[in-house]
Amino acid sequence: VSATAERFDFFYFVQQWPGSFCDTQRGCCFPDTGKPAAEFGIHGLWPNYVDCRGGGGGDDGGVISMVGRRGRCWPQFCDDGNELRPWEIRDLIKSLDQSWPTLACKGGRSFDFWSQEWMKHGTCSNLGQHEYFAASLALKAKHNLSAILAGAGIVPSDTETYFLSSIRDAIAEGTGAKANLECNRDADGESQLYQVYQCVDKAGKKLIDCPLSMNSKCRDRVKLPVF
Ligand code: 5GP
Numbered sequence: 501v502s503a504t505a506e507r508f509d510f511f512y513f514v515q516q517w518p519g520s521f522c523d524t525q526r527g528c529c530f531p532d533t534g535k536p537a538a539e540f541g542i543h544g545l546w547p548n549y550v551d552c553r554g555g556g557g558g559d560d561g562g563v564i565s566m567v568g569r570r571g572r573c574w575p576q577f578c579d580d581g582n583e584l585r586p587w588e589i590r591d592l593i594k595s596l597d598q599s600w601p602t603l604a605c606k607g608g609r610s611f612d613f614w615s616q617e618w619m620k621h622g623t624c625s626n627l628g629q630h631e632y633f634a635a636s637l638a639l640k641a642k643h644n645l646s647a648i649l650a651g652a653g654i655v656p657s658d659t660e661t662y663f664l665s666s667i668r669d670a671i672a673e674g675t676g677a678k679a680n681l682e683c684n685r686d687a688d689g690e691s692q693l694y695q696v697y698q699c700v701d702k703a704g705k706k707l708i709d710c711p712l713s714m715n716s717k718c719r720d721r722v723k724l725p726v727f
Pocket residue numbers: 512546547548573574575620
């Protein structure tokens with residue numbers, strides 16, 4: 501119920517590598533639209549603060565109440581009454597099915613994933629429903645991460661490992677902005693690239709260098725498993 505604009509500093513635009521979601525101990529399930537393409541898929545567009553005390557100083561009492569006592573660095577669930585309505589995004593469904601497929605074993609409907617991301621993050625974005633999903637699709641279309649990595653010789657492989665720094669550099673060079681990287685472990689405990697966090701201005705349009713670093717759980721050398 502935010503008649504007023506939500507205050508935050510930047511967006512994380514998060515994409516997941518499906519090979520790394522699926523080859524964990526927990527496994528994955530394909531959506532009802534079939535096996536997704538072997539490319540990065542959208543996880544979400546997440547409003548974020550630069551520091552956990554709130555965004556940007558000044559009169560941000562509202563922001564502080566969103567942060568909470570444990571110092572979460574982002575606002576979430578800003579409007580429980582604002583459910584995602586299918587007809588609002590009807591012209592985007594085909595692209596969303598391709599670019600934002602669900603891989604969780606939860607029923608296989610990607611719409612449920614989009615809906616969850618909208619309620620948790622989208623309602624804090626100051627974007628309308630159509631705008632939020634259109635902005636996400638445009639960000640993904642702007643830079644093809646798997647092509648950028650392939651251009652640097654970083655191709656999916658079940659045996660090869662890559663220097664994390666070479667992945668970092670390839671993305672910075674290929675997109676013009678520094679991103680954050682997150683890793684997980686495959687079933688054998690090997691470190692692999694799981695998600696790329698690109699940073700985006702508050703309008704959801706322009707990539708910026710990430711103003712924060714993360715605890716990325718990555719080793720120095722990581723895999724990019726085949727999907
Ligand atoms: P996890 O615990 O798997 O890292 O994150 C769980 C969920 O918390 C994510 O799917 C996302 O919704 C939210 N989350 C985790 N880290 C961040 C962050 O740095 N910024 C924002 N805005 N949300 C996050």
